[in-house]
Amino acid sequence: MRIPLRRVAGVLAALALTIAGVLTGPTAAQAATPAWPTLSGGTSGPNVASAQFLLRHHGGTLTVDGAFTAGTTTAVRTFQAANGLTADGVVGSLTWARLVVTLDAGANNNAVRALQTALNKYGYGLTVDGAWGAATTNAVTSFKTARGLTGGATVGATTWQWLLGDGGGGGTYALVIGRSVLPRTEYDDPHHDYPAIDLPTNSGVTTYAITAGTVGHAGGGCGYGIGITADDGTYYLYCHLSSRAVADGARVVAGQVIGYTGSTGNSTGPHLHLEVRVGGANRCPQNLLLALYDGSAVPAPATLPSTGCTY
Ligand SMILES: [Zn+2]
Structure with a gap:
């Protein structure tokens, strides 16, 4: 043989x-090196933003918004065609291997922005400015040391694979709607009566799973509702959808399409009502959503306040 x-x-x-x-x-x-994530049209979240920064680093012209829209697909196809890859518009292991670049302290470019975005999944709270200074060195060193990765603070393919393929201590999160749908100011609004948030979208806006978990269909005043019980036990409730895209009991990952906004149930107009419950008690989702919008360190759900976000 x-x-x-x-x-x-x-x-x-x-x-x-x-x-x-x-x-x-x-x-x-x-632990085994985690697999490269697979990104395609409709997905969103920090890994998409990292891919977009890397595409820009290689000369791509696209918006970096963390949402895998048609413009991203076109940029991926262009990159793949130029690198002898199948131009399918999907970012899988072969495309990642060509996209990532080896980086060291002092670099200042869009690949560093991709790196800073990926590090922030793990709670490092870096400013995504593309300039590798002391804070980025500290974050890289901490990340690599915790995983037994060698090579000093250099970020090579293996470190990239860990950064992109793993989710960080608190799990991987994704924005619940595309980043371009609403301005940042909509993510800090208080909610009537009890801790939650209403995102004033149009109907039919694609809605994504905030993190990995198991889907349960909700109803009543919630209308076409989706609940996600995350792996850490946190419960996320989406209400008033016009339609659901996942079955009751389905397993979803962060950034997966779960439905489309609407105004079903107890609702006076199209919007996405979102709740975060830890141990059955409502928490204020605002800080979590703002962190996802900003690409900054995501607070653990159990640390979210239970008061101060109502009127
Ligand atoms: Zn509401």
């Missing part, structure tokens, strides 16, 4: 990791 050399190298590398694990005890380094 002929064993490809690459495979032998992989086995040796795995063996070396195993030996290192025996010598040093259990560490995060023993």
